[in-house]
Each structure stands twice: as C-alpha cells, then as structure tokens.
Amino acid sequence: MSAVPLSSAPARARKLRFGALWLAVPGLLFLAVFFVYPVAQLLGLSIVDPESGAFSAGAYQRIAATDVYLRVLGITFRIAGWTAVWSLLIGYPLAYWIARLPDLFRGRMLLFVMVPFWTSYLVKTFAWMIVLGRSGIINSLATGSGIVDRPLPLLHNQFGVMVGMVHAMVPLAVMTMLPVMTGIDRRLVQAAQTLGAAPARAFWLVYFKLSLPGVAAAGLLVFISSLGFFIVPAFLGGRQETMLAQLIITQVQELLNWSFAGALSAMMLAAALISCVIYDRLFGLSTIAGGSAQVGTGRIRNLGLAVLGVVATAAARLGALAQALLGKRICAMLLPGFCWLVIAFLVLPTLLVIPLAFTSSQFLEFPPPGYGLSWFEAYFSSPLWIQATIRSFAVAFVTAIAATAIGGFTALALANSRTRWGGLIFAFFLAPMIVPRIVIAVGLFYLFARLGLIATDLGLVIGHTVLAIPFTLVTIAAVLKTYDQRLDQAAATLGANRLRTLTGVTIPLVKGGLIAAFLFAFITSFDELTIAIFVSGGIKTTLPKQMWDDMILQLNPTLAAVSVVVFVVATVMLLLAERFRSS
Amino acid sequence: MPMATSADMTATEPKTAKLVVEGKLVIEGLGKRYGATTALEPSSLSVAEGEFLTLLGPSGSGKTTLLQLICGLVEASEGRVVIDGRDQSATPVHQRDIGLVFQHYALFPHLTVAENIAFPLKMRGRPGSEVASRVSATLEMVHLGHLAGRFPRELSGGQQQRVALARCFVYQPSIILMDEPLGALDKKLREHMQIEIKRLHRESGATIVYVTHDQEEALAMSDRICLMNHARIEQLGTPREIYERPRTAFAADFIGISNIFRGRWDGNGAIDTAHGRFALPSGARCQSKDATLVIRPENLRLGARDDNAVNGRVSEVVYAGSETRVIAALDDGSPLVLRLGPDDLVPAIDERIVAGWSRDKAVLVA
Numbered sequence: 001m002s003a004v005p006l007s008s009a010p011a012r013a014r015k016l017r018f019g020a021l022w023l024a025v026p027g028l029l030f031l032a033v034f035f036v037y038p039v040a041q042l043l044g045l046s047i048v049d050p051e052s053g054a055f056s057a058g059a060y061q062r063i064a065a066t067d068v069y070l071r072v073l074g075i076t077f078r079i080a081g082w083t084a085v086w087s088l089l090i091g092y093p094l095a096y097w098i099a100r101l102p103d104l105f106r107g108r109m110l111l112f113v114m115v116p117f118w119t120s121y122l123v124k125t126f127a128w129m130i131v132l133g134r135s136g137i138i139n140s141l142a143t144g145s146g147i148v149d150r151p152l153p154l155l156h157n158q159f160g161v162m163v164g165m166v167h168a169m170v171p172l173a174v175m176t177m178l179p180v181m182t183g184i185d186r187r188l189v190q191a192a193q194t195l196g197a198a199p200a201r202a203f204w205l206v207y208f209k210l211s212l213p214g215v216a217a218a219g220l221l222v223f224i225s226s227l228g229f230f231i232v233p234a235f236l237g238g239r240q241e242t243m244l245a246q247l248i249i250t251q252v253q254e255l256l257n258w259s260f261a262g263a264l265s266a267m268m269l270a271a272a273l274i275s276c277v278i279y280d281r282l283f284g285l286s287t288i289a290g291g292s293a294q295v296g297t298g299r300i301r302n303l304g305l306a307v308l309g310v311v312a313t314a315a316a317r318l319g320a321l322a323q324a325l326l327g328k329r330i331c332a333m334l335l336p337g338f339c340w341l342v343i344a345f346l347v348l349p350t351l352l353v354i355p356l357a358f359t360s361s362q363f364l365e366f367p368p369p370g371y372g373l374s375w376f377e378a379y380f381s382s383p384l385w386i387q388a389t390i391r392s393f394a395v396a397f398v399t400a401i402a403a404t405a406i407g408g409f410t411a412l413a414l415a416n417s418r419t420r421w422g423g424l425i426f427a428f429f430l431a432p433m434i435v436p437r438i439v440i441a442v443g444l445f446y447l448f449a450r451l452g453l454i455a456t457d458l459g460l461v462i463g464h465t466v467l468a469i470p471f472t473l474v475t476i477a478a479v480l481k482t483y484d485q486r487l488d489q490a491a492a493t494l495g496a497n498r499l500r501t502l503t504g505v506t507i508p509l510v511k512g513g514l515i516a517a518f519l520f521a522f523i524t525s526f527d528e529l530t531i532a533i534f535v536s537g538g539i540k541t542t543l544p545k546q547m548w549d550d551m552i553l554q555l556n557p558t559l560a561a562v563s564v565v566v567f568v569v570a571t572v573m574l575l576l577a578e579r580f581r582s583s
Numbered sequence: 584m585p586m587a588t589s590a591d592m593t594a595t596e597p598k599t600a601k602l603v604v605e606g607k608l609v610i611e612g613l614g615k616r617y618g619a620t621t622a623l624e625p626s627s628l629s630v631a632e633g634e635f636l637t638l639l640g641p642s643g644s645g646k647t648t649l650l651q652l653i654c655g656l657v658e659a660s661e662g663r664v665v666i667d668g669r670d671q672s673a674t675p676v677h678q679r680d681i682g683l684v685f686q687h688y689a690l691f692p693h694l695t696v697a698e699n700i701a702f703p704l705k706m707r708g709r710p711g712s713e714v715a716s717r718v719s720a721t722l723e724m725v726h727l728g729h730l731a732g733r734f735p736r737e738l739s740g741g742q743q744q745r746v747a748l749a750r751c752f753v754y755q756p757s758i759i760l761m762d763e764p765l766g767a768l769d770k771k772l773r774e775h776m777q778i779e780i781k782r783l784h785r786e787s788g789a790t791i792v793y794v795t796h797d798q799e800e801a802l803a804m805s806d807r808i809c810l811m812n813h814a815r816i817e818q819l820g821t822p823r824e825i826y827e828r829p830r831t832a833f834a835a836d837f838i839g840i841s842n843i844f845r846g847r848w849d850g851n852g853a854i855d856t857a858h859g860r861f862a863l864p865s866g867a868r869c870q871s872k873d874a875t876l877v878i879r880p881e882n883l884r885l886g887a888r889d890d891n892a893v894n895g896r897v898s899e900v901v902y903a904g905s906e907t908r909v910i911a912a913l914d915d916g917s918p919l920v921l922r923l924g925p926d927d928l929v930p931a932i933d934e935r936i937v938a939g940w941s942r943d944k945a946v947l948v949a
Contacts, residue, residue: 489656490689492676494750495706501677504702508693 020416023409024425027469030406035432035466038443043269045446046262059263069247073267076244079158079233080226083165084219090166090342091173092215096207097339098174099181107582110178111575116346117171118574120527121231122547123563127349128164129155129235129555130356130364137352137366160236165226170346172225173218180214200319204312213283220279224272228436231529235551244268245438249533252442265439272436350567357560364557375561385546385562391536392526392543395457399464399525404518406465407472412506415480426477433470437530440466445534455540463531468521475520475581479513512580519577523570606665607632607790608653608758613662615648622648624815625662630758630792635784637793639801640811641837646794649811650760653792654681666757677706682751684761688743690735696746697722697731703754721753724783741772748780752787761793765800777804798838802826810834826879831949835877840920842883848874858913861891862942875948880908880922882944885930889939895919897934911936 049056063069098109116124131137132154139151154160184207192202230245237243244264251261323331352366357375359368379385410429414422432440444463445454453459487509491501507514529544536545543566550559606629614625623645630636638646651657653664655676663672671679682703690699697718704714722728725745735743744764751759764780765773781804784791795801801808802822810817810825818830829835832843846856848869853862854876861876863869895911898918907929909921921938923929930936 484689486685486687486689487691489676490683490685490691491702491706492656493654493679493681493683494703495677495680495754496702497675497677500706505691505693509691 020413021419021421023413023416027406027410027429028425031429031432031466031469034444034447034462035435035440038447039265039269039435039439042258042262042439042443042446043266044262045258046260046266048259050257050259056259059259062260063263063267069264072242072244072247075241076227076268077271079161079165079241079243080223080229082162083169083226084223086162086166087169087173087222088215088219090345091170091177091218092211093335094170094339094342095174095177095181095214096211097335099178099184100186106182107578111578112343112347113171113174114574114578115571116167116350117175118523118527118570119350120529120544120563120566120570121168122527122529122544122551123353123567124168124350125164125231125235126547126551126555126559126563127353128160128167129551130366130560131349131352132160132163132236135365140366155236156238158237158241161233161241164232164236165229167345167349168229168232169222169226170342173222176218176221177211177214180217181211184210198316198319201312201316204308204315209308216279216283220275223275224434224436227268227271228438230438231548245436248438248442252445252534258446261442265436265442268436269439272434276434353560353563353567356557357564359557359560361557364555364560375557378558379561379565382558384541385543385558388541388543388546389565391457391460391540395460395464395542396522396525398457398461399468400518400521402461402465403468403472403521403524404476404514407469407517407521408476408514410469410473411476411480414477415483415485426473429473430470432466437467441530441534444531448535454535457540459535460532460542461525463535464525464528465521467528467531468524471520471524472517475517476510476513479510479581483510512582516577516581519573519580523573523577526573527566527570606630607634607667608792609665610649610653611663611665613649613652613664614660615652615657616660621814623652626816627662628809628816628819630790632790633788635781635791635793635804635806637795637801637805637808638811639795639798639808639838640817641796643814644811645814646796646811647762648814650683650762650792650794653758654683654760655679656683680757682754682756682759684747684751684759684764686763686766688735688747688764690743690746690750692735694734695731696727696733696735696738699735699746700750700753703750707754717753721749724752724786725749725779740768741776744768744776745779748783752783752789755787755789758790758792761791763794763796765795773800780804802838808838810837812837828946829877829948832875832877835946835948840880840922842878842880842919844876844878846874846876847872857915858893859891861945863947864943864945867947869947870949877946877948878940878944880920882940883919883921883938884940885921885923885927885936885938890942891945892937892939893919894935894937897930897932897936900929900932909936911938 046059047055047057049058094113098106098113101109129136133139134151134155136154138154142148143151154163188206188210189202192206193199197205228245229243230249233241233243234246244267248261248264248268251257251264319331322334355368355371356364356366358371358373359365360370360372360374361368407429410425414426419425441463444459444466448454448456448459453462483506487505488501491505496504527544528542529548532542532545533548536542541549543562547559547562547566550556608628608630610626610628612625612627613623615622626645626649638649640646648657652659655664655671655674659672663670665671666679666681691702694702700718700721701714704717709717719728719731722731725748727742727745727749730738730742735746738746744767747764761780765776768776777800780791780793783789793801793804805822807819807821808825809819812833818825818834820828825834826838829838829841832845835841835843844854844856844858844861846854846861848854848871849860852865852867853860854869854874856876863874863876893913895913897909898912899910901908901910905925907923907925907927909923909930911919911921913919919938
C-alpha cells in the first residue's frame with residue numbers, strides 16, 4: 001500500500017460543464033452563415049435604396065402605394081387560412097382514426113399519409129393538372145358519360161388552388177396531430193362514459209379538449225407552410241389566386257429588384273412569426289415539440305370550456321339522432337368510410353399519373369388509347385433530363401451525408417448536456433422549417449451571387465442541407481430520446497473513451513435512426529424546387545427544376561414518366577427509412 | 584480487516600497540508616453541490632483492500648451520488664478520490680480502473696453475452712487469445728458458459744445480473760462498485776444472488792463498494808456499513824457495531840426494529856421520559872440535557888424483574904416462525920415492540936403487560 005501526500009485540490013475547470021454542447025457548434029455555425037445571415041441580409045436590403053445604398057423605406061412605400069400588393073397579401077392570407085381550416089377538418093378524423101388503430105396496423109395505415117407527405121409537390125400538382133384540367137380525367141369522364149355537356153371549370157380558379165393546397169397539406173396536419181392523439185390516455189374517455197357521458201359527449205369534453213394542442217400546432221404549421229407556397233397557385237390557380245411567393249420570384253428573377261423582394265419577404269416572415277407568437281401565447285411553443293400544454297386560466301379558458309360544453313351537448317344529441325335514423329352498424333362505419341375517402345383523395349391522384357406515363361399517345365389523354373414505353377425512352381435518351389437526374393442524385397447524396405452529420409452531432413449534444421439552452425437550440429435548428437423556403441432561397445441567392453456559388457453543385461448542397469437539418473435532427477433526437485444513456489456510462493466505466501463509446505456502442509445502437517435521417521434528408525433534397533429555382537442555373541439544373549421549367553412551357557407525357565421516376569425513388573427511400581427507423 | 588476510519592465531515596484542513604492516506608480507496612472531503620442543493624456534504628472514508636463496504640441509506644441520502652463521484656460519472660465540487668495511493672479526482676471515467684455494476688445492468692443489447700464480457704478487455708487492448716480464455720473462465724465463474732452466444736434480451740433477469748457481474752469481474756478492476764444491483768430481482772432470486780456475490784467477492788478478493796437501501800442486505804453482506812442520511816455519513820462500522828451500538832436515533836431506527844425513548848437527563852445516571860425514569864447503561868455519558876434511549880425488541884422481557892420497565896397493552900401478535908413479535912401500546916398510545924423466543928409465553932391481545940430490560944442492554948444515542 002503506497003502513500004501519497006495530499007496535494008492542493010485539483011483546479012477543476014468548468015470544461016466538462018459545457019462538454020457535449022461543443023458538438024452543436026458546427027451546426028450552429030453552419031446555420032448562422034447560410035441561414036440567419038442571408039435572411040437577415042435580405043431583410044436589410046428591404047430598407048436600403050437600391051441605387052444609392054442609403055436607408056430608405058421606398059420599398060415599403062411602394063407596397064402601400066397601390067392596392068395590388070396588399071391584395072396579394074390578402075389573397076395569400078385567405079388561401080393559407082382556408083387551407084389550414086380544411087386540412088384540419090379533413091385531417092382530424094383521419095388522425096383520430098389512425099391513432100386508435102392497434103400499433104401494428106397503425107404503422108401500415110400511416111404509410112398512406114407518409115407517402116403523399118414525401119411525394120414531390122411538383123408531382124402532386126402535375127397530377128391535379130391532369131385530373132382537373134379542361135380535358136382532364138374528371139371532365140372526360142363527366143362529359144363522356146353525359147352528366148355534363150360542357151367541361152367544368154375546375155382549374156385556374158380558387159377551387160383548383162384549394163384542392164391542390166389541401167391535398168398538399170393534409171398529410172402535414174395529420175402527422176402533426178398524431179403524436180398528441182396517440183399520447184392521450186383512452187381510459188379517460190372510458191372513465192367519462194362510466195361517469196355518465198354519452199360517447200359523443202365524452203369525446204368532445206375529454207378527447208377533443210386534450211387533442212387541442214395538436215390541432216393548434218397542425219393549424220400553425222399548415223398556415224405557415226401555405227404562406228410561402230407558389231407551385232400550387234402557379235399551376236392550379238388563375239390571376240386572382242396569385243400569392244406572395246410568386247411575386248417574390250418575379251421580382252428577383254425577372255426584375256432583379258432586391259429591395260422590393262426583401263420587403264415582400266419581410267412581410268411574409270413577419271406573418272409567419274406573428275402566427276408563431278400568437279400560437280405561443282395561446283398554447284406554448286413547446287407543444288409542437290411534444291411538451292405539455294400550459295393550462296390557461298381566467299376568462300378565455302372558461303369561455304372555451306363553455307363553448308366546448310355546448311358543442312358536446314349538441315354532438316351528443318346529433319349522435320343519438322344519427323344512431324336512431326341510421327342504426328348502430330352504419331354509424332360505426334361512418335368514420336372508417338370517411339377516412340378511406342380521405343386516403344383515396346390523398347393517394348389516387350398521384351397513382352393516376354402512372355398509366356399516363358405509359359401512354360402511347362402524344363397527349364395526356366385519359367384513359368390512354370394504348371400503352372408503351374416511348375416516354376420513358378424519351379426521358380432516358382434526353383441528355384438534359386439525364387444530367388438533371390444525375391445531378392439530383394449526387395446533390396441529394398452529399399446533402400444527406402452533411403445533414404445527417406450535423407443533425408446527428410447536434411442531437412448528441414442536446415441529449416448529453418443538461419443545459420437550459422437546450423430547448424432554445426432545438427428551436428433554432430427547427431427554424432428553417434418555420435421560415436418560408438422562398439425567403440431562405442432568395443437570401444441564399446443573394447449571398448451565393450457574391451460568393452460565386454450560383455449554378456454550382458456546392459451551392460445546391462448548402463441550400464438543401466439548411467432545409468434538411470430539421471428533419472435529420474428530429475429523427476435522430478427521437479431515437480436518442482429512447483436511448484439508454486447508462487449504456488454510454490457503462491462503456492466508460494469499462495474503459496472505453498468517448499470516441500470508442502460512440503463508435504462501439506452508441507452508433508451501432510442508433511444506426512436505424514441515422515439511416516432513416518439520411519434517407520429523409522435525401523428525399524428532402526431530391527424533391528427540392530425552391531432553392532433550385534434560384535441557385536441552379538442554365539443547363540445545370542436539378543430534376544425538380546427541369547420539371548418546373550417544362551411544366552411552365554408545355555405539359556407533355558415525358559413529365560408523367562419523370563413524375564413516376566421521382567415518385568418511385570421517393571417512395572422507396574421512404575419505405576426503407578421507415579423500416580430502418582422501426583428496427 | 585477494517586482500517587482505522589474517520590467518518591468526520593470536516594473538510595476544513597488546510598488544502599496544502601501534507602497528510603498520508605492509506606487504503607485501497609480513500610475519499611477525502613468529497614462533496615457535491617448542484618446550485619443551492621447539496622447532494623453530498625464533504626465526506627471522508629477509507630476502504631481497505633479486499634473489503635466489502637456497503638453504502639446504506641434511504642433514497643436521497645447521497646449514497647448514489649457518492650458512488651458516482653468515486654467512479655467519476657459525476658464531477659465532484661470539492662475533495663478528492665485516491666485509489667491505490669494515486670489521486671484520481673481528475674481522471675476521466677474510462678481511465679479510473681474501477682468497475683461499476685449498474686442498477687439495471689446496462690448490458691449492450693447489440694452484443695452477445697460473450698461480447699459484452701469481452702468489451703472491457705478489448706478496450707484495454709488485450710490480445711485475442713487472452714480475451715477468449717478470460718471470457719470463458721469468467722463465464723464459468725458465474726455458471727453461464729452455455730449462454731455465451733445469446734443476446735441480453737434472451738436472458739432472464741437473474742442471468743442478466745450474472746452477465747453484468749461477469750463483465751465487471753473479468754478485467755479485475757481495483758475496485759468494484761455496485762449500484763443496487765439486486766433491486767430489480769424478486770426476493771428469492773435476490774437472496775440467491777447475495778450469496779453468489781459474496782462467493783465472487785471471496786474467490787476474487789476484490790474490493791467492493793455496494794449501494795443498497797435494504798438494511799437486511801447490508802447486514803448480511805458487508806464487512807462494514809457506511810450508513811448515510813441527509814447527504815452525509817451518519818455512522819461507519821461493522822454490521823454488529825451499527826446494530827448493537829447505533830450512534831444516532833436515525834441509525835437505530837433505520838437498521839432493525841428499535842424502541843426509542845426520548846427524555847431529559849437527570850444529570851446523574853438516568854433519564855426522565857413520558858413513560859417513567861429509566862436507568863442509563865453504566866458508564867454512559869450524556870452530551871446534553873436531551874437524551875434518547877434505544878432498546879432492541881429482543882432485549883425486552885415480559886415481567887418486571889429488570890431495572891427498567893414500562894406498562895402497555897398488547898395490540899398485535901405477529902407469529903413469524905422462529906420468533907413471535909408482540910406489539911403493545913404504551914399508555915400514551917405509542918408502540919412498543921418485543922421479540923419473544925419459541926419458549927416464551929405469548930400474551931393475548933388486549934392483555935396488560937409489563938416489559939422490562941436490563942440497563943446495560945439499552946443504548947444511549949445522540
């Protein structure tokens with residue numbers, strides 16, 4: 001046994017205190033340079049005179065001078081608002097139904113929501129153009145069967161835009177509401193029934209009340225996402241449905257008026273942020289990340305409860321009436337019936353594109369007069385399309401690696417440090433999902449123009465990585481949440497250093513989540529159009545950008561063939577990701 | 584075996600003083616604070632080579648904190664940890680050469696039993712042949728040789744526990760720490776594993792620091808018990824010392840069953856309580872006017888032939904095989920517990936009894 005002199009107590013620096021948080025630094029820096037800075041700069045441009053460079057409110061004065069821009073702003077709000085309302089109305093029963101299914105079955109039904117969610121907006125919009133067009137599927141069926149004698153005006157009006165927007169947003173609404181709903185203890189509803197509440201009444205007073213934070217979060221996300229939309233209104237809407245994002249694109253691409261584009265972006269960003277603040281006041285932003293809702297007090301809460309009570313009583317009467325009229329069995333089939341209809345609405349339009357890709361006709365007529373592979377041949381023999389496809393794959397691959405690494409290290413940092421800044425850092429990394437893509441894209445365009453990154457693959461990778469980081473972070477953070485930190489501690493006590501713990505224990509155990517994150521990032525980049533519109537230029541296009549250009553020029557069956565390829569790639573990636581995530 | 588120990592809580596010695604510390608594991612003024620809350624008051628403790636020391640205490644008493652400070656999972660606010668004469672306070676976990684058996688085993692789910700046990704050897708860069716032979720020898724030691732290729736989820740709770748033990752013993756760390764390792768097992772299996780751990784301890788000669796809140800487990804397994812309460816060391820001693828000569832009312836109450844009488848010292852050899860005047864053990868000195876007397880149930884006898892006695896009424900009789908426990912209500916309603924041997928006459932419920940004890944069987948506590 002040896003003896004040691006008692007030396008001075010080791011000066012233990014606070015180095016470990018910050019420890020794991022260092023892992024979040026690369027991500028923070030990346031987002032600071034390629035997300036915060038360009039967006040801030042764009043907003044700064046809006047208050048600078050383009051010629052003199054001096055401070056000027058000219059851009060905003062121009063917005064206020066005529067009512068054109070205010071009208072577009074009004075249209076944007078109206079369409080986004082109605083999209084949110086309809087997405088909730090259609091999405092709530094579907095989410096409720098899926099949440100009630102047994103675990104095994106739920107995963108499968110969820111695919112009917114996940115596949116449309118990850119299907120490219122361009123493909124979905126293209127599908128609706130085929131379905132709703134003047135000589136589209138619905139009109140040819142309706143005129144062919146003699147129900148109507150003239151084609152119905154389904155496209156280039158408010159109806160077309162709303163169908164396209166709601167179709168695009170229902171999956172997001174369902175996927176936001178679902179975690180809240182699966183977290184509700186069903187025994188509470190049963191308890192309410194044993195205490196004397198009729199089923200419909202118990203649902204409204206207990207279940208609906210508890211699901212409200214999810215509903216509000218879904219409404220917020222749909223509203224904010226809709227604010228920045230341009231694909232759907234551009235193709236499915238008419239002049240009366242021009243939205244803010246389309247104006248921004250015109251200002252930048254055709255007029256190069258940065259300060260005016262900045263001012264319009266500022267308005268869009270302000271609208272998004274104000275919605276967030278209102279939501280935060282009412283429900284608390286943490287509910288989006290799965291936290292518990294703050295319980296309101298006072299008059300608003302009492303008013304809400306009173307309204308809910310009236311609704312519940314009315315619903316109970318209505319339920320009793322429906323049961324008396326229709327019988328128990330038909331009533332029990334109403335919900336599944338409605339949900340299958342919604343699923344058909346979500347899935348069928350995209351599937352209808354598939355036969356058109358194999359048409360032998362020169363036109364997009366339905367049903368195809370004959371079948372053949374000529375349009376796939378046209379696609380595969382076109383250097384333009386093939387180059388765009390290869391570029392999309394390459395950019396998506398590199399993006400996925402970068403976003404998974406950044407998201408992974410950040411998730412690791414947040415999981416291993418008990419800092420009170422954790423929530424804030426998490427929110428910051430999710431911000432690229434909240435800030436409208438068009439704003440990020442225009443900001444990056446301005447930045448890249450000076451860095452010489454326009455029309456480069458690197459520029460695309462950087463832009464896509466900004467957008468993909470929220471998805472990878474959420475996916476990996478969810479896996480690490482269920483990961484038993486004691487395994488890391490055990491490895492450390494057994495002699496493994498940090499690196500060997502990471503490579504020998506942590507990574508093998510969260511492998512599924514990492515692969516899923518990689519694939520989600522891959523799809524995000526592969527389908528991305530907004531940044532590609534600005535950053536990819538000339539002949540160096542990506543697949544979505546090439547589709548966009550073709551769709552503006554002329555609809556043709558090659559687009560159907562390309563859509564099928566894009567759809568299949570994204571769906572295969574998604575199915576793989578889901579498989580790895582659950583393993 | 585047990586070394587001279589100091590369970591004092593003073594960390595006020597000048598930090599530069601040249602002191603000589605001895606023991607396999609020496610803890611000096613080790614403390615941990617989280618902001619305003621104290622998880623562990625500065626504490627000192629020494630563990631001898633080959634000793635089995637148990638940290639015993641209720642939840643929140645600081646025993647797990649002390650364990651985590653020893654192995655380095657938690658960074659100390661002050662004080663130091665000396666292992667084998669070397670100051671390890673600043674050494675990271677993976678270089679401390681300690682073994683920790685986790686409460687819920689923390690077996691790696693993606694590795695087989697054999698790979699789990701080989702893990703620490705591989706981390707130390709031992710050659711493959713040595714790894715193989717030591718893994719199989721250790722598997723035999725815990726009687727799991729036939730399960731080497733299984734994954735942890737395919738094992739029962741008791742088998743997982745053995746793997747966790749094997750993973751720790753295989754690399755012969757200087758000190759093995761165990762954090763309530765038997766907490767997840769049922770009573771029968773727990774008793775079996777207690778014997779198993781004792782056997783491993785004897786055969787390997789390892790130095791073990793064991794954490795539990797189960798006082799019976801602590802009494803059965805330990806060479807010494809370090810009793811903890813309110814984030815500090817309450818008493819340190821052999822199981823017999825702690826049971827027979829508890830230093831505080833908490834120690835008397837936490838370990839075994841105790842009858843506790845609080846009263847005022849008469850300045851001589853007795854205290855006045857609500858139940859009468861009781862003679863103190865011969866030679867006992869009170870520290871202050873307030874005094875507390877502890878009498879174990881087995882030291883109480885029915886009848887008034889001893890120097891001290893109390894009156895009560897029998898409220899419950901519990902037959903427990905080898906003994907019979909009688910619970911009586913004293914005049915003010917407070918309970919009194921007696922333990923009767925198989926030959927003693929058992930009183931009936933509601934019968935009035937007199938219970939007495941010889942003055943030297945009682946213990947005066949702080």
